[in-house]
Amino acid sequence: MDRVVILLSVLCLGVSSQPITDSQYLFSIAVSRVQNLHLLAQRLFSNFESTLQTDDQHQLNKIFLQDFCNSDYIISPIDKHETQRSSVLKLLSISYRLVESWEFSSRSLTGGSALRNQISPRLSELKTGIQMLITANQDGAEMFPDSTALQLAPYGNFYQSLGDDELLRRNYELLACFKKDMHKVETYLTVAKCRFSPEMNCTL
Numbered sequence: 001m002d003r004v005v006i007l008l009s010v011l012c013l014g015v016s017s018q019p020i021t022d023s024q025y026l027f028s029i030a031v032s033r034v035q036n037l038h039l040l041a042q043r044l045f046s047n048f049e050s051t052l053q054t055d056d057q058h059q060l061n062k063i064f065l066q067d068f069c070n071s072d073y074i075i076s077p078i079d080k081h082e083t084q085r086s087s088v089l090k091l092l093s094i095s096y097r098l099v100e101s102w103e104f105s106s107r108s109l110t111g112g113s114a115l116r117n118q119i120s121p122r123l124s125e126l127k128t129g130i131q132m133l134i135t136a137n138q139d140g141a142e143m144f145p146d147s148t149a150l151q152l153a154p155y156g157n158f159y160q161s162l163g164d165d166e167l168l169r170r171n172y173e174l175l176a177c178f179k180k181d182m183h184k185v186e187t188y189l190t191v192a193k194c195r196f197s198p199e200m201n202c203t204l
Contacts (some may be wrong), residue, residue, distance in 0.1 A: 003150060023136055027193035029130040034095075035124055041179040044111035048175050052168075056165045059098065062171045069177035071101045077183065084202065088195050089137050091188040096130045098181045099123055129199045130189075 049057055074097045077083040083091070105118045194202035 009101055011175055024196045026129060026133050027196060031189050031193055033122060033126045034189055037160055038182040038186050040115055040119060040183045045112040045175045045179045060169060069180060071098055071181050074098060083191055088192045091192040092134045095185045095188045098185050099127045102178060111173055
């Protein structure tokens with residue numbers, strides 16, 4: 001099945017005047033997968049927001065802007081300039097951590113079981129693809145950190161029985177953070193892929 005996916009992805013790349021490398025193949029697959037996850041995250045978030053009153057939306061958004069996502073403990077570029085200056089291996093490493101941080105928490109996302117059930121296997125596939133890219137791009141100068149080195153704590157009140165207001169806030173934060181992190185991973189993988197595609201414009 002993976003060979004079929006790789007073949008289809010290669011065919012979708014089109015004809016290029018530059019030779020296409022193995023890393024470009026893998027990056028194309030990884031970027032496609034994270035784009036799909038980002039779209040799923042946006043749909044889940046939109047579905048949830050559509051169930052809220054306008055006042056609730058404004059209040060939750062205000063709270064979220066002042067709060068932090070659990071994955072903010074993963075050190076990542078602070079802006080687009082730092083992202084573009086970061087090495088390919090650094091961007092892959094951060095992307096791996098971000099994806100890994102959602103493997104458990106994604107099971108509790110609200111917004112519809114049909115969409116939610118697609119997320120966990122796709123995160124696992126993306127994580128495996130990023131690990132392959134990390135292995136292919138390690139040169140000994142910068143090694144991929146041990147995945148056990150950083151253990152992220154569960155999201156606040158994750159296991160507690162919550163009142164309606166707190167439950168609403170937790171669900172909103174989970175969905176907003178998931179959307180935010182998938183956007184980050186999409187950006188990092190797109191920039192990393194661009195380094196292997198001389199014809200592409202890497203400006204964010």
